[in-house]
Amino acid sequence: EVQLVESGGGLVQRGGSLRLSCAASGFTLSRYWMNWVRQAPGKGLEWVANMNQDGSEKNYVDSVKGRFTISRDNAKNSLYLQMNSLRAEDTAVYYCAREDSGLHNWGQGTLVTVSS
Amino acid sequence: EIVVTQSPGTQSLSPGERATLSCRASQSVSSDRLAWYQQKPGQAPRLLIYDASTRATGIPDRFSGSGSGTDFTLTISRLEAEDFAVYYCQQYATAPDTFGQGTKLEIK
Numbered sequence: 271e272v273q274l275v276e277s278g279g280g281l282v283q284r285g286g287s288l289r290l291s292c293a294a295s296g297f298t299l300s301r302y303w304m305n306w307v308r309q310a311p312g313k314g315l316e317w318v319a320n321m322n323q324d325g326s327e328k329n330y331v332d333s334v335k336g337r338f339t340i341s342r343d344n345a346k347n348s349l350y351l352q353m354n355s356l357r358a359e360d361t362a363v364y365y366c367a368r369e370d371s372g373l374h375n376w377g378q379g380t381l382v383t384v385s386s
Numbered sequence: 387e388i389v390v391t392q393s394p395g396t397q398s399l400s401p402g403e404r405a406t407l408s409c410r411a412s413q414s415v416s417s418d419r420l421a422w423y424q425q426k427p428g429q430a431p432r433l434l435i436y437d438a439s440t441r442a443t444g445i446p447d448r449f450s451g452s453g454s455g456t457d458f459t460l461t462i463s464r465l466e467a468e469d470f471a472v473y474y475c476q477q478y479a480t481a482p483d484t485f486g487q488g489t490k491l492e493i494k
Contacts, residue, residue: 305483307431315423315431315474317483329481332387365430372421372436372478374443379430 272296272375274366279380286356286384292349292366292377300324300344303369306351308362309379316362319351320369333359358386388413388477392486398494405462407489409475414455419479422451422460425488426471434473435460465491 278290290306305320319340321328328340339352349366361384367373389412399405409420418438423431433442435451438458448463462469470493475486 307485314472314488315425315476315485317476317485320481320483329483331482369478371419371440372433372442372476373423373431374433374436376430376432 272368274368274375274377276364276366276377276380279364279382281383281385282356284356284358284384284386287352287354288356288382290351290353290364290380290382294347294349294368297368299342299347299349304342304349305367305369305373306340307365307367307373309365310359310362318364353382356384358384360384387482388415388480388484390475390477390484390486392475392489394489395487396490396492398492399465400494401465401467403465405465405469405491407460407473407491409458409460409486411456411477413480415477416479418454419477420458421476421478423474423476424471425474431474
């Protein structure tokens with residue numbers, strides 16, 4: 271069974287940093303593009319970033335470019351999102367998701383709250 | 387960036403009725419790389435349809451997707467109580483990937 275479990279969320283001050291992790295199981299991480307998607311309280315889904323199987327290609331939404339970095343460790347079956355210079359508008363539930371023409375599997379999400 | 391617009395924002399229907407949800411892209415979505423998701427309160431989204439018309443694993447056949455280019459549709463043939471939720475479309479043809487703002491399907 272495919273499982274994705276996010277961790278690392280919490281309360282952080284504006285301008286601070288946080289590193290999210292996503293532990294994958296039930297499939298071979300190295301075979302798939304992986305994504306981060308976020309959802310602000312009461313709002314819709316916003317795609318944040320993705321990266322290819324070996325990490326050689328990464329894409330970001332404009333609002334996080336230069337502040338967030340997506341990475342992966344296939345040997346540890348883990349995906350990461352390093353978030354720096356956090357802003358109030360980054361407050362959201364962050365989901366990791368496995369891509370295979372569409373996002374087929376999602377974690378339960380981890381809440382990031384940026385206090386101003 | 388491809389802007390994706392969903393309509394209507396909210397649709398009120400009764401169980402047993404047919405639902406038709408629309409998703410329009412600001413540019414052509416190459417290879418019909420468009421997906422539909424369902425999200426219920428407090429839950430992660432669930433993939434329903436990918437590549438515009440292919441049902442994901444375990445999705446009932448009352449859900450169907452159609453369209454190409456810039457105009458796509460999700461149809462639910464006969465609504466069941468569990469189908470009342472928020473639906474999102476997403477294009478993944480051109481980075482950055484983008485979601486529509488969602489359509490809330492509510493019980494009339």
